Amino acid sequence: GAGVSQSPSNKVTEKGKDVELRCDPISGHTALYWYRQSLGQGLEFLIYFQGNSAPDKSGLPSDRFSAERTGGSVSTLTIQRTQQEDSAVYLCASSLGGLAGQSYEQYFGPGTRLTVT
Amino acid sequence: DQQVKQNSPSLSVQEGRISILNCDYTNSMFDYFLWYKKYPAEGPTFLISISSIKDKNEDGRFTVFLNKSAKHLSLHIVPSQPGDSAVYFCAASVRSGAGSYQLTFGKGTKLSVIP
Numbered sequence: 001g002a003g004v005s006q007s008p009s010n011k012v013t014e015k016g017k018d019v020e021l022r023c024d025p026i027s028g029h030t031a032l033y034w035y036r037q038s039l040g041q042g043l044e045f046l047i048y049f050q051g052n053s054a055p056d057k058s059g060l061p062s063d064r065f066s067a068e069r070t071g072g073s074v075s076t077l078t079i080q081r082t083q084q085e086d087s088a089v090y091l092c093a094s095s096l097g098g099l100a101g102q103s104y105e106q107y108f109g110p111g112t113r114l115t116v117t
Numbered sequence: 118d119q120q121v122k123q124n125s126p127s128l129s130v131q132e133g134r135i136s137i138l139n140c141d142y143t144n145s146m147f148d149y150f151l152w153y154k155k156y157p158a159e160g161p162t163f164l165i166s167i168s169s170i171k172d173k174n175e176d177g178r179f180t181v182f183l184n185k186s187a188k189h190l191s192l193h194i195v196p197s198q199p200g201d202s203a204v205y206f207c208a209a210s211v212r213s214g215a216g217s218y219q220l221t222f223g224k225g226t227k228l229s230v231i232p
Contacts, residue, residue, distance in 0.1 A: 004160070033219065042121070042206060042222035043161070056217040091160055095218075105151070106220060108160030 004109035021077045025094030038088040082116045120144045123223035136194040140207030147209040155204045197230045
């Protein structure tokens with residue numbers, strides 16, 4: 001079965017431009033997470049989607065970052081007016097769900113390496 | 118303020134010997150701990166986990182130990198194999214009650230197993 005896929009695998013953009021990163025979660029997984037890994041750092045939580053519930057946006061670093069999840073499946077992370085400090089690997093993960101008292105392992109995609117010049 | 122710390126950025130071990138990777142945490146609300154393995158250009162792969170109600174979980178060559186009083190966990194790999202060479206991330210989450218169950222990661226330890 002297909003795992004989590006992300007596109008593009010690499011993106012180079014000029015400072016000030018907007019970028020969109022895409023994530024296709026594992027079919028049937030209702031929970032979707034975005035993380036980023038900056039150079040020499042651990043993974044940093046950005047945003048969480050669970051079914052039709054309002055997303056948990058508590059990890060987004062600024063209002064230039066936003067994310068959508070259409071139809072409970074595919075998600076796009078948008079970074080507006082990119083800055084050099086946005087350069088990082090952006091990772092998407094999905095899991096079976098996040099019901100209270102239950103949780104499941106997160107499966108990660110290969111990531112999108114974003115370079116802002 | 119780092120809530121999950123992996124103080125050793127790298128570790129080298131001879132093939133066949135034991136690899137011990139350490140992790141400390143500061144948030145006493147964490148009740149579930151995981152280890153992920155990451156190869157270059159790939160996403161992290163789940164390896165093993167442990168709930169805070171246990172102090173040990175074993176899966177084949179991999180064993181995770183949890184010392185709640187010390188807020189410390191460790192991953193033991195025995196025997197180490199060259200294919201184990203990767204970056205290992207310790208992660209923690211809060212799984213009691215409702216929430217996003219987001220993972221808080223350490224910065225990783227690069228393990229090199231020397232043939």
